Amino acid sequence: MKKGKATIHDIAEKLNTTASTVSRALNNNPRISDATKKQVLKMAKQLNYQPNNIASALRSGKSKLIGVVVPTANRNFFSSVVRGIEEIANNLNYKVIISQSYEEYDKEVDTIETLLSARVDGIIASIGKNTENFEHFQKVLDKGIPLVLFDRITDHLEVSQVVIDDYYGAYQTVQHLIKQGCKRIVHFTSPKKINIYKERLRGYEDALKENGIPFDPLLIEESNMQLEDGRQSMQHILDKKIHFDAVFSASDYAVMGAIQVLKEHHVRIPQDVKLAGFGNEPFTTFSDPSITTVDQKSIPMGRVTAETFFDLLKSGTNSVPQKTVLKPELIIRQSSQSPEEYKTLNFDQNDLTNSSY
Structure with a gap:
């Protein structure tokens, strides 16, 4: 046999049969006897045969592959969404190809092109922070390939979307802080023009307004929202000697x-300053202390996104x-409790949502 990857023709030659018979056997065609199927599978294993998914997709029109594009896979949120997608996809005999854009526009464009070249049956994606041009996603739609966006979406595309109510999550969190007696609430947000941060800022503003608390732009800190950014934003607030009693x-x-x-x-947290995240x-x-936060229901989001796709x-x-x-669900923990509640707080096992993945 010639060197290189084994093909169905190589298997056919070894078994003195036709390539079409080998192909039907590998695809479990009922027209092929069980004995022949066993021979073909045994020889395929001996020759280390790997199926050509692209060729198969061209013949059948289905690759049984879904491309999933996330900004980064090392975040619990995105990895949990992928887990939810895979739960649905695998039950339907579909495989998931996971790609990361790393928040880079050019990388996101290249990833979409690669997935299209791989003949995926459709694409599920969460848009990167730096994406403002959506032509690469429009190309997917123009080709008639199913596309579903989740979490980070855009109004510039006519496409199915799955999100959480970011506005409601932020609104409920700020309402909670206000009920704890907070009136000077710092808000960390992002300058990036993506939906999730705009909606969380809107929820923050409306909660203040409904409680008669004036909006103070000096309490808004914009950054890329990473740990070091949080450190710098907090230090900036302290350096400005601005009075505050909470951070959302x-x-x-x-x-x-x-x-x-x-x-x-x-x-002291929460005695002097109360904090909440998302x-x-x-x-x-x-x-220490445990942090009040908003649960984004990431695994359910993945399942719903996959169901929407199918x-x-x-x-x-x-x-x-x-x-x-x-x-979403507001999970109240030590970082935002009043001193009295802080002393008597009991943990609920539900606080461990998504932490096992």
């Missing part, structure tokens, strides 16, 4: 950075785009 961060990572800086300055990252349960795959791309909005 649109990211758990940034609020963790704020906690580090406050501790370095001997500020995302329910695993470390929020185990930090409904679209079944009905065709002419179906009307659907937007599904999931309700």
Whole structure:
């Protein structure tokens, strides 16, 4: 046999049969006897045969592959969403190809092109922070390939979407802080023009307004919302000597950075300053103090996103785009409790949501 990857023709030659018979046997065609199937599978294993998924997709029109694009896979939120997607996809004999954009626009464009070249049956994606041009996603739609966006979406595309109610999550969190007696609430947000941060800022503003608390732009800190950004934002507030009694961060990572800086300055949490984040990252349960946060229902979001995708795959791309909005859950922990409640707080096992993945 010639060197290189084994093909169905190589298997056919070894078994003195036709390539079409080998192909049918590998695809479990009922027209092929069990004895022949066993021979073909045995020889395929001996020759280390690997199926050509692209060629198969060209023949059948289905690759049984779904491309999933996330900004980063090392965040609990995105990895949990992927877990939910895979639970549904694997039950339907579909495989998931996971790609990361690393928040880079060019990388996101290249990833979409690669997935299209791989003949995936459709694409599920969460848009990167730096994406403002959506032509690469429009190309997917123009080709008639199913596309579903989750979490980070855009109004510039006629596409099915699955999100949580970011506005409601932020609104409920700020309402909670106000009920704890807070009136000067710092908000960490992002300058990036993506939906989640705009909606969380809107929820923050409306909660203040409904409680007669004036909006103060000096309490708004913009950054990329990573841990170090949270440290810098908190230090900036302290350096400006602005009076504040709470921090609501649109990211758990940034609020963790704020906690580090406050501790370095001997500020007591929650007695002097109360804090809350967004995302329910695993470390929020185990930090000291544990962090009040908003659970984004990431695994359910993945399942609903996959179900939306398969409904679209079944009905065709002419179906009307659907937007599904999931309700988040505010999880109250030590970082925002009043001193009295802080002393008597009991942990609930539900606080461990998504932390096992």
